[in-house]
Amino acid sequence: MLQSSTILLGSLLSIMAVSTVVRGDEGMWLFNALPLKHLEQNHQFSPTTEWADHLRLSSVRFNSGGSGSFVSSDGLVLTNHHVASDTLHKLSTPERNIIDAGFLAKQPSEELPAPDLELNQLVSIENVTERVNAAVAADLNSDEASKARRAIISTIEKESLDSTGLRSDVVTLYGGAQYHLYRYKKYTDVRLVWAPETKAAFFGGDADNFEYPRYCLDASLMRVYEDGKPAKIDNHLGWSDQPVANGDLVFVSGNPGRTQRIFTTAAFKFLRDERLPYVLDFLRRKEIMLQQYGLEGIEQKRQARDELFGIQNARKAYTGMLAGLQSPQTIQTKQAAEDQLLSAAAKDEGLKPLTSAWQQIADIQIEKAKLLGQSTGFQSRLYDIAETLVLMSAEDQKPNSERLREYGEAGRESLLQDLLSEAPIYPDLERAKLADELARFVEQRGGDDPLVQHVLNGQSPQERASELIAGTKLADVAARQTLVDGDRTHVLASDDALISLALLMEPEYRAHRTRREELEEQERQAYTKVSEVTAAIDGTDTYPDATFTLRLAFGTVKGYQENGQTVQPWTVLNGAFEHAAEHEGQEDFDLPESWLAAKEKIDGHTQLNFICTADIIGGNSGSPVVNREGDLVGLIFDGNIQSLTSDYLYSDEQARAVSVSAAAIREVIRNVYQAPELADSLGK
């Protein structure tokens, strides 16, 4: 599943995006710099400005880590079940498990408001590179440069928010070579309309995840509201019921989370030998912990299910990514290209001084490795809330331009929406997670570490976690609101156990973050040089690495060869029933009752899933796939195993993006979920 992992994306997103040589249908293109020449030459397609604007304005980003699109004039938004699952989980109760059982609002009044979703529609892009660079004097050291850059970015964002009322984010592109101001219309009243059962959406489970052929109805419909009514949408996608054909040109408009295609060989080796093994140990630990919690009972399993799914998904993705990096060929190929580039640059007096950037990046990797395994917080919802309240109370005392980025005024509304969410919090799950995090903290620093001893307060991790959960009121939104309304003195005077713990950890958190941002700034400056050298040698007609902002990818519907067999480019609804029969008795291979009951009613020849060569990555989940006419033909939900290396290397040999067919979605909404009116309204 191609969801951006909110757990892991954080520190990676800050690594910037830079340019590289483009091959085949490679590319996650900026909407203000589309590859018109390439499309014209290779696909005889010349998108008009209107075509591109319409697609951009029909696309939305989910703050929970995915993409989506408007598919009706009255606010229907299509995304994946697994992108919606964060909301489905928050809307579920012990009595009503929406993730597993699915949901259908028979009328608008039954649509369920999501507790903390924010959807972003990209309404304009402005290049602010000159203004940013002008504010950063050339003679500043990296710490001063970082501060100056952060200050001007905060100022630009705040000015834009004040003048337009739109969410305004300055995005760093091409490793810092460009800065663009993105303005978004926000939708925060988002309601659930329809979701199928997990058995249909995630048919085949963890076993089939990232596999192909595939038979998943990984889709869900929400609706955005304004002023308590379904929003009127000017730009929405038409809906195509036509099957895709071999060789069809298709486009994907979505928000790829992160790629690292320009990374140097040294950076690849850091990923291979340090970061990914570390992340995988972490993920496996959390996977086992959540599995164990789920074994305690059906309700515990329900509570842990959504997070467990996210962890398993990330674990499988990272495993594939590491496997690719461990293949000696990957590094050899990268090294050869780098040697060639550096050798060409060495012959150019203007470029030669810039090549020191490669060594700088290698040195920075060594420093980054030292930061691995230095936790300065405890991943659990309640601790996260406490940490946010503590940091916010300190940041609010500073001028806007000097604050930690996420506490700036431009982002305040989004921050508070999350902080004050009414989404349920499960104390037993929080206790289990916190106990594991405290144990991990002891492991990282050793039990004799003074901070560890202070944190444990003489108790075992389990006992201390119980004490902390019993001693906090932060599960209550009103208690959070009180601290939001107060100031630093209220936070310092709080007797809440988790607030006290977050205050104890605050100096450590800040020291670690300062060091991390220092390294990021040094890396940013080095990659700006790498970008410059690469552009000079390889040309400038390229795209920046992914930044979880809107991009256009394109590709063709196309099968591939695997173990001497041709893998067909699509599956059909009948195939799902056959797949279930072939895997009878295996976990996660049972279709839901609703499908079994409707088997005779549906057109089994309808395409269910299809693949194409478009260049996508985590974060693209839920992206619309459109045809030349701009009509929706599919919904991205996954990549195959061979695509897991596309973080650092695009290939169209075997790597494929996997979509749910638009035709299948309409067919099952009509004939399995028996919602003909909803089916009819798609694309209208």
Place this chain on the structure above:
Amino acid sequence: MLQSSTILLGSLLSIMAVSTVVRGDEGMWLFNALPLKHLEQNHQFSPTTEWADHLRLSSVRFNSGGSGSFVSSDGLVLTNHHVASDTLHKLSTPERNIIDAGFLAKQPSEELPAPDLELNQLVSIENVTERVNAAVAADLNSDEASKARRAIISTIEKESLDSTGLRSDVVTLYGGAQYHLYRYKKYTDVRLVWAPETKAAFFGGDADNFEYPRYCLDASLMRVYEDGKPAKIDNHLGWSDQPVANGDLVFVSGNPGRTQRIFTTAAFKFLRDERLPYVLDFLRRKEIMLQQYGLEGIEQKRQARDELFGIQNARKAYTGMLAGLQSPQTIQTKQAAEDQLLSAAAKDEGLKPLTSAWQQIADIQIEKAKLLGQSTGFQSRLYDIAETLVLMSAEDQKPNSERLREYGEAGRESLLQDLLSEAPIYPDLERAKLADELARFVEQRGGDDPLVQHVLNGQSPQERASELIAGTKLADVAARQTLVDGDRTHVLASDDALISLALLMEPEYRAHRTRREELEEQERQAYTKVSEVTAAIDGTDTYPDATFTLRLAFGTVKGYQENGQTVQPWTVLNGAFEHAAEHEGQEDFDLPESWLAAKEKIDGHTQLNFICTADIIGGNSGSPVVNREGDLVGLIFDGNIQSLTSDYLYSDEQARAVSVSAAAIREVIRNVYQAPELADSLGK
């Protein structure tokens, strides 16, 4: 489950066993040094020599990592289902899953021969300390001392084997203060008679493992044969059908695998901060890997099931052990006792020089930490075979007294039985395991390491694993036999891919092992001093740490307090049905069909599981529990969560050993499994 983990025990077993202060019913006593005074004073029980000899001779050790007992004159052996499961797994086929479905031989001809079981009955113990010490001159350095000690031990073992024909092992006790020669009668024709379904044996699954109250029929019956006929057994246990009562004195005769009660504070901290976190990362990795393999299909799940169970069991045990060590109180208590001991020793001129041992042990821990994560092999059955063949071919060129311990002549029969086992090997599972091990090797050393590059041979870990499995014939026992029959030149000339790999790794393996044994020797010498100081200050009436050799423990049947509630000391058969109903819909909480069908036929008031305060540990699984009369009342199969810290600390406050009641075993064999003759023969 209290099975000795064969995966993990290896390097821990070599750590020796030393003495400490005894409290309550603590103790895993040597049969040649029973705590007669304590039993007389505290329990008014004076076992006769005949009583003890009979119990010792009725006990057996399983080479697969557990304990058992003779329970009939015609060779019936009782052990746990989970001790038998290694054999059940090896006897299973895709068509006949004995682990899950259970097994009952209706007549002797249906009894299934285990492919590679060896049962050991301890027939004599001889103190050879003086002879060992005499062979190790005082002026030798640690390397020379180690060699000299290994040589004399090999010689003693070989002499004993030649003169008695019995398996002869010299056991290091009290941290090297004593060496005892154990002679065993071996039974290698062992056949499966009866095993219940996993649903009965492991009712409650991973969730209930190490929990109490408990409702498991974790039992199995085998039979030893001699000359193709059921062996005539002179010493077997009587069978008691009486329920145990509160306060009953009971005895456990079994083979505890390893304890580390005498460890110094520094050694505890090494476990807490280095070794256990490392082991847990490893176990979680393997758990996920085997789960993933099992997701591929029902047959794959069957293939991986037994190993997965072992990993999960170890992961849960180590998690509890680490949690105990992370509790600041544990270390504080240990440190306080150590301070007191050292302070007393400092006042004694004779003991004072010995106290440097504590600092030596602290220094050794730092060296041991450096060895963590240095794999010199690849855990998979086929690679293990290759490694054994390679090492054996080199060791056989040396005199017996200079060989690596396991290649000595005294152990040759046992080694060959394992090496030439006809137990099935699954190539797909081997490939998956080898790929993961190769990936782990890259992670440990980094992809640029020359040995890594040599091992990978230009391919990814997955590709290389496929090539290696395709290029080996070692799954075929005849191919192994050919290499066993040949010598080093045949091994060196072999074109088998795994033999080549093991040869490539051999220098690394030997270097690492030499370093490890050096440290072990230094530690052994230091702990001999620790042992001496402890004995001088605290007295000598004590027991050595566990060494997977036969010990006697004792305790009383007794409930405990938990969260303000009294936990009752036993459960009954009816409770199993209630437990299933309470957990309806949860995985692993369904009783088997056979139980549901027989519900009305069985006496539901029969005791099913009971607890006692006896001092047990992993390896005690399958140990008989007997009453004052020496009759079997129960079968050890687990400890509760609170007992997981007993590796380093015995407590009778909440920690309990958990047994299957003998009465329940007879009741279900008769009325659920409908084998009245077998039921009648128990104890006869």
